[in-house]
Amino acid sequence: METFKFEKLRIWHTSMDFGELIFEVSGRFPNDEKYNLISQIRRAADSIALNIAEGSTGQTNKEFRKFIGYSLRSLAEVVTCLHKAKRRKYLNDSKFSAFYKQAFVLMNSMGAFRATLKERK
Template identity: 60%
Template sequence: MSFKFEKLVIWQKSMDFGESIYKLTLKFPKDEAFNLTSQIRRASDSIALNISEGSILKSKLEFRKFLGYSIRSLAEVVTCLYKAKNRKYISEEEFYKLYNESHSLMNQIIAFRNQVKE
């Protein structure tokens, strides 16, 4: 037995992305624990959480709304990545790797959302 969302590639990729962000934040300064570290972790986790929550709803319109929340959370992660790069917590290489991953994931979520019709 499995949940519908477990079969979704966007959910699987967002789960992996969240783990990548978590590992990245392990090297952030301790004084950022309740600021940037917490913010980027919550935003990256929210991507998969919203996909899973939306997928179990009966209404496709509501599912599209939750996919929109995932997209917004992903945009929040990108902004946090910029903050981390600007503050020299991550390298340019780390930034661009996750930035490109973010861009790809966002395009996949948008494409999937466009296929979900009422």
């Protein structure tokens, strides 16, 4: 069976898993956050993997690097939402710390992958 290029990438799989965890935990936030923090964190978390996939279909490494950059920005958005959730007492310190560590590992993995995407001469 043939696969898409992005399906072979560990960062895509990791970001897919991370997005599902964010989806699950955000479902426990208060209902009055449905159109605010829940929506924001879910869209940002999904955007990480979506941008990796979209960028992988580009014609150049430069373009792919740009989309990895978008993914990194989305990850930063998720981390900010996690801080908001912690401040609003939707996440305890332990849960926050676990998600924060996962985000940090993912950020480093994406940054390392982006560094391998040198422009072909």
